[in-house]
Structure formats: C-alpha cells, structure tokens
Amino acid sequence: MNTLAQLKAGQLAGATRLDLTCGLTEFPREIFELADSLEILNLSGNALSSLPTDLHRLKHLRVLFCSENAFTELPECLGRCAKLSMIAFRVNKISHVPAAALPPQLRWLILTDNCISQLPDELGQRPLLQKLMLAGNQLTGLPQSLAQCKNLELIRIASNRFTQLPQWLLTLPSLTWLAYAGNPVEMAVEVKGDDATPNIPWPELELGEVLGEGASGIIHKAWWKPQALPVAVKLYKGTITSDGSPLHEMQACIAAGLHPNLIKVQGRVVGHPDDRAALVMDLIDPSYRNLAALPSMASCTRDIYEHGTRFSLDVAMRMVRGIASVAAHLHRQGITHGDLYGHNILWNTAGDCLLGDFGAASFHATTDSLETRALQRIEVRAFGVLLGELLERVEASNETLRALQQRCSQPDMLARPSFEEIEALLKSMQHH
Template identity: 50%
Template structure:
C-alpha cells in the first residue's frame, strides 16, 4: 500500500491535472490565499475537502458545482463571514470552520442537510433562524463566540444530541438554556460554562475550593497524552508538608477549546471534589513560568485506559469500541454503577458533566471505573429548579446511551440497563 500524499504533494498533483476522479483533497497548512481553481475540475467526484490552516478570506461561488461534497473543513483561516456558497451544497453533512474571524452567518449559508456544524472560536453574536431548518443536525459546536441568545424554534432540531455553548456572552440562563433547547428529546451532551451568568460561581470555585500547588514543587516528566483542552504529563510533586508523590499534570493548551474555557474546567473539577467514581484532583498549578493554567491530578497505573475511543467522523456522537469488545456481566455492572454514582455526586454538587462518554470513563479491567475530563462540565443556574431538573435529565440520557452501548456488548444486557435506571 502506498503512503498517503502530503498536502504539498496533493497540491502539486492537483495543479498538474493528475488527480482526476479524486474524492478527497487535503490542502491543509499550505498558506493558500484562495482556493485553487483546479479544485473545481473535480466537481463531479469531490466528496471531502480540507483547507484548514491556510489564509483564505472566502470560498468561490463555483464551489456549489461540487454536488457530491459532503465534508468541508476550513478551520484556522481568515474568513470574516460564513461563505454563503456552502448553503448551496445539497449533500453537505459536516462543516468545520473553527478559529476563523467569522462574525456573520448569512441565513442562506446553512445547508439544510447539515448533521455536524463546528463554529467554535469565532466572533458570532447571532445565528439566523434558518439554523432550525437543519433538521438532521446532531452536533452543534458554538463555544468561544459572542452569542447572547439562540434562534427561536429550536424545537425543530429534534435530532440534536450534542451542543457546546460555553464561553459566549449569555447574560442570563434563560437565554443560553431556553426551554425549547432543554426539552429536545435526544440532547445528551451539553456545555454552557464560561458565560457571564456563571462568572461569580466559577471564580468562587477556583479561589476557595482548590489547593495551590507551586510550579517549582513539581518535577514534570514525559507527556502521557493529549486531549481537546490540554497535555497530560507525568510528574513528581515534592509536597512541602509530606512525602514526594507521583502525579499527573494537565497543562491547558489554548484560550478556548471545543468545549469551553480552561478556567471553567478547573472550576468544575475543583467543585466536584473527591468521590470513589471520579478521577479527582490534588490542586491548581500556581506560578507556571509562562502563566499556563493547569491542574495536578492523581496518576493512574498502566492498567487504566479509556473504555472506548471517541466518536469518529462517521459516528458523529457515538464512541468507537474495539472490534469484538465484550464485557463480563459483573464487570459491566460495576462500571455502570460507578458511573451512575459519580454522576449522582456531581448532581449533588449542582454540576452537569456534559460529556459523559465511554472515552471519558477510565477502567482498570477488573470493574474499576473513574469518570474524568470536566472540559464540558457546567454549574447549574442558581435558584432555578426547573432548569436544574432538565440538566440532570440530559446527563442521565448520556448515562442511558452508555448503558445501552455496554449492554450490547454484554451477556446480561437487561441487568446492565437496569443498573442505571
């Protein structure tokens, strides 16, 4: 099998006419200021186009001729408006425009066929009502914008399962969390932290709930992994009042992630405290030389790993389990009971997890399970019992999805489903 082409090699072949019949184009990070016209020569075959990490300020109107195009990524460019031409792509399923300068979303720019829309980290202050005509929409990523309200008629988005509204400009809970959104029948993963109506509570959690751990008391070692919000390193914590302790250090890698803000994740992690079903936290890093925010977490042994992999482009909102993966009945029950107990604890702290997935559930192969990653976690609105009840139900729906996935890979499926009922 030949090695895949690099973006530079792809561009060279495209320009020389040697990509006739191609269905995918990877033109990432090439410094392009406009889409090469040769792309349009593939109008009859092109299905996936990735032009992320360039310097594009628009997309050509002729792109609408690519009638088979179902996936477009143009993140990290210089777009000031969502290109209206995208709304004329009849099969457009997935659109990623993260980290541009988009302030305007024209009504005609949203194709009704959209299933997955990523507009994270832009400058959008309002969305057109045509968003609610995207009846296939399952995943809506809007963190890191300037939204103050959502379109009306959200009840039309009955297939919507995951929504990210964190780090916007919502002053009131009822604007970020309108009844029509909370009542959507399939909504299971929702993030809304880092908005003005959360500011006081998040600040209080960081300043009162967390132990400050000095950077110079940490000996940071190898990188263990990377998530949406940060890098995880092994480290030794030289405790001032105790013996050295092996820990994990999470250093946040950006101002805005797909889920929200580092400070919101820190606040939720600290407010959740300790519980047998949570990974837990030792404290907040103080005095990093570059000012990088971070958390000091327990270090797990090599036996621990995620229960499944994160969703793929095709699965959209569903985790990917290993082929043929099966669970013994007692182990499956232990995992689900631990997850349910951890979720009950968070709800008692007036927190939603917002991302209860198998890929955020660490297991040790013997039935031990720890819920981790608070990147999408959010406090419940203060003195608002109806919204609290709705947010609780949304998290529980995610738990039901998890139970169904595990039950499908277990010899006692009904008992596993009942474990979270």
C-alpha cells in the same frame, strides 16, 4: 497532507479526500477537477476569506473544514452543496451567518471561536442537525426555531453572552450533551470547594514524559519532590476549545471534589514561569484504558468501540454503578459533566472506572428547580446512551438494565429518572 503541486500535476485524480494547508489566499480552481470523487475537503490553516460561488460543482462534497482562515462570514455557496453535511469554520473572524449558507443536509456545524452575535432562524429548518458547536462567540440567544430540531444531541455554547438558557432548549427530546460554562447565566452560580485546594509551587515538580494531549491541555508524568510521589500534571492551554475555556475546566475539576470514580486532584500549580494554569493529579494505574474512541465523522455523536469488545455482566454492572454514582455526586455539587461519554471513561478489566475530561462541565444551582432538574436529565440521557452501548456488548441480557436504559433515553426529559434514583435501583439489583 497533499500539495498544490500534486493537485496541479493531476496526481490526485479520483481522490475522495483533499488536505491543503499551504498559505492559500484563494481557492485553487484545480480542485474542481476532482468533482466526480471528492467527498472531504480540508482547507484549514490557510488565509482564505472566500470560496467560489460554484462550489456546488463538487457534487459529492460531504465534509468541509475551513478552520483557522480569514473568513468574516459563512460563505453562501455552502447552502447550494446538496450533500454537504459537516461544516467546520473554527477560529475565523465570522460575524455574519447568512441563512443561504446552510445546506439542506446539515448535520454537524462547528463555528467555535468567532465573533457571531446572531444566528439565522432557518437553522431550525435543518432537520438532520445533530451537533452544534458555538463556544467562544458573542451570542445572547439561539433561534427559537431550533426547538424543532428533534435530532439535535450536542450543543456547545460555552463562553458566550447568555444571561439565561432558552426555555425550549431544556425540552429538546434528543439533547444529550450540553456545555454552557463561561456565560453570565452560569457565572451567577456560587462555586464551592475552591479554597480547600492546596497550592503546589512549580519548583516542587519535576516534569517527565507526556502522557497525553487533548484540546484543553497537555498531561505530563511528574515527580512531586517534597512528597516523593509520582503524579500527573495537566498544563492548560489558554485558548478556547470546542467545549469552552480550559480555565473553566480546571475550576470544575477542583469543585468536583473527592469520589472513588474521579481522578483525585492533589492541588493547583502556582508560580509557573509562563503563568500557565496547571493541576497536579493522581497518576492513574497503567492497567486503565479508554473505554471507547471519539466519534467519527460518520457516527457524529456516537463513540467508536474496538471491534469485538465484550464485557461480562458483572464488569458492565460495576462500570454502570460507578458512573451513576459519580454523576449523582457531581449533580449534588451543582456540576453537569456535559461530556459523559465512553471516550472520557477509563476502565480496567475488573470494571473499576474513572470519569475524566471536565472540558464541557458547567455549574448550575444546587436548589431543586425545573431548570436544574432538566439540566440533570439531559445528562441522564447521556448515561442512557452509554448504558445502551455497554448492553450491546454484554454477554448476558438483563431486562432490568434494558428497561432502565429506555427510561433514561425517553424523549420526555422530565420523565427520566434522576441519578439518585438510578443509583438506588442499581444498588437494589446488587442484593437480589
């Protein structure tokens, strides 16, 4: 974190990144002294409500973070920033998004947790748009023009007011990760499996060390006293995340049911002193680790794998079979995962794997219709991306898998195979 004093004293000359969180109520003009170098500007967690009209003087600015401020509209000056491609204004009070605020190079737009009920048509005239994060607003629709966005891969519209999903949305050639939970369109679907989950009273649990923390909650190691069993407890946060509501995530975890490639839910916690929602889950063996790391600002929608990661064909096949099998299982329950990614998969060296993080999961009807088929085929593309990433790191090439990867990733959504078909194909490869 940088300080205003450093900036004013000229100590940050030549900086490419500047992070200022210090209760700012107005934009420090001294930032313009970094105009020849500054690429990433982070002003999140201040009290700003406007930006200077000459912001475009920061001619190398690519990334702007202004989350958790006091903006009521997306500033028009952003539109004149020639290189600006990533914009984040989470948790403001934005109700107006002017067309003029959209820069020509826009690739990644984060407007999570605001008060937006409408977006400008011009959004569809940003051909590089790849990631659009709009969870926790008041949207009832999206601009029809987005149908032209051939590169749009990730859309988050959970916790809005959609009564139906736009038809064109389900034909976007590159759409891979979609989250729409907590909208009237999704809540109309009947969710199964909720009653079968046991309630576990809070006093029966003894919390230990923190195992991990995500946007939606904190995972602790714990001791389940009556069962004398080490478990994991996920305590959910109540706030909207970039994917949607943590409570919807919890519901999806429960509805997912049992599968060898899912982390088993033991029960839901009742009687937490602060009324926090929580789930008790199996403790995962420490031999498991994350398959990949989250995408970077540069990779946008693609996971980052450790340099030199290699898999044998056998291990890759086990993972591919496991993920296809669990995805088919979820689709049968009427659940799309919405975030099928290497960074949400835990694996061990034998190729056993577990799909986690239901933060972007949504419910759909279990009856076969064009809409459910399309929703499922969006997820098949995510599997295609994952398969491609694994194949790039496999020692031996495999023509059948390469052909499957291409079928899963093709732009004509309904021509992609279903997970049932993928599972059958992978099974048949076992016997050759």
